[in-house]
Amino acid sequence: MxxxxxxxxxxxxxxxxxxxxxxxxxxxxxxxxxxxxxxxxxxxxxxxxxxxxxxxxxxxxxxxxxxxxxxxxxxxxxxAIAVPSAPRLSQLATAQEQVKAWLPHARELSVADILRLGGGADTGDSSxxxxxxxxxxxxxxxxxxxxxxxEKEGQRLVLLLQNNLGQLRTLAAQAAPLIPQAVEQQRERFLLRWNEALGTAKAAQITEAMQERALAEATAFAIRIDVAEELGRLNAHLDEVESLLTKGGELGKRLDFMVQELHREANTLGSKSTSLELTRISMDMKVLIEQMREQVQNIE
CATH class of the missing domain: 3.30.230.10 (Ribosomal Protein S5; domain 2)
Incomplete structure (x- = not known):
């Protein structure tokens, strides 16, 4: 369709x-x-x-x-232009005199006014x-x-949206290999700071339970900044948008909802980012998604 x-x-x-x-x-x-x-x-x-x-x-x-x-x-x-009848012209003249008596500065009737009011021009009568x-x-x-x-304008919008989808897929592919690296870097940084803290503390005060707790905190923090799930949902939304564009028909409202979901995932990617590269990718994604939002607003 x-x-x-x-x-x-x-x-x-x-x-x-x-x-x-x-x-x-x-x-x-x-x-x-x-x-x-x-x-x-x-x-x-x-x-x-x-x-x-x-x-x-x-x-x-x-x-x-x-x-x-x-x-x-x-x-x-x-x-030919139909001229109003003499009785009709007389009625218009009388009406104009009555108006001028009350409103001396009123404008005189023009020929166009006479033709329109007199029935010479089309007045929308039933005949x-x-x-x-x-x-x-x-x-x-x-x-x-x-x-x-x-339909012609709709085809142009589809091409623009498909181009944006391609760019978003490229950005998602660029972000994917950065995620494990960012998670590992943050985990190592956490453990390094923990070991530095241990070096300044007395050994007797450090227990095995405290070490396990520190390792658990490092792991939990790494999980919190892992955006692999967000990227997975983003790619799934991109597949759904592409499917809708291929299917056609009345899809404007559905596309508007999907654009909101795309923006949600891109925004989460930026909020969890721990590197300049991931932040840049998130910003580029949001620019493309905002462009899609403007285009989708015109689709039936």
Whole structure:
């Protein structure tokens, strides 16, 4: 299955107005990332009757994202501009005089205002509104273009994520041989300091039980700084992310959870580090994981 981004844009428009209509209709849809599916319609009031059907059409193919759907009308270039009737012009003139009586500084009506208010331009009346079938076809065409754009962006995000996965695997491979060495160094350092302490103490005061306790403390400390388990879980999470990207579909929320787990392991690796090299590896991992977090935020 494909991986879809939540970011995209599509615009479609009728080439000519339907028979019996004075204007052609266009539809734009914009999509950005969101935790859930959030649809906003900017459409003429006469098309509100189709809003529920449009919403159902969108939800049948898109599961996440903040969508803004705008439907607009444009007059055909070969259509003559309809001039308002004389009675309508008289009504507008009377209305303007009444407004000016109360608001002397009000602006005079422009030609565009007269055409819009007088009915010469498209006012969204029911005679110019399209039926559901042509509007459905227009919406399906726009949604198909949007999904193509989201799929293309999703493929780009997959490539970026796979590149980050490869770099994280390289860093994990670099850290693996450093772990036994760091553990042994810390254990030897602990025992060295213990022996130095013994040299300054009286032999009579040193018991066998105290020596065993010191050795146990050194071993426990070595275990605490051993991050082999964290690296194992990190590699397992990387395998899971790669599997999800291969599978495709609706995986944005799952990927977001996996990125949190990756960050947890990388952070623990840094907190347990006893060498500059392991600290550097942990920092590099967290930078890559933060990049993945930003990319995953845009995946459906």
């Amino acid at each position: 494909a991986v879809y981004s939540m970011t995209g844009f599509a615009a479609v428009q009728d080439n000519a107005p339907p028979a019996g209509h004075s204007c052609a209709w266009g539809l734009e849809v914009r999509s950005v990332n969101s935790r859930f599916l959030d649809i906003t319609f900017k459409i003429p009031d006469t098309l509100r009757v189709h809003e529920a059907a449009l919403r159902q059409l969108v939800t049948s193919g898109i599961k996440r994202g903040k969508l803004e759907i705008r439907i607009f009308s444009t007059h055909a270039s070969n259509q 110019s509104a399209p039926a559901w079938e042509p509007l459905q076809a227009l919406a399906m065409q726009a949604l198909k273009k949007l999904q193509n754009a989201r």
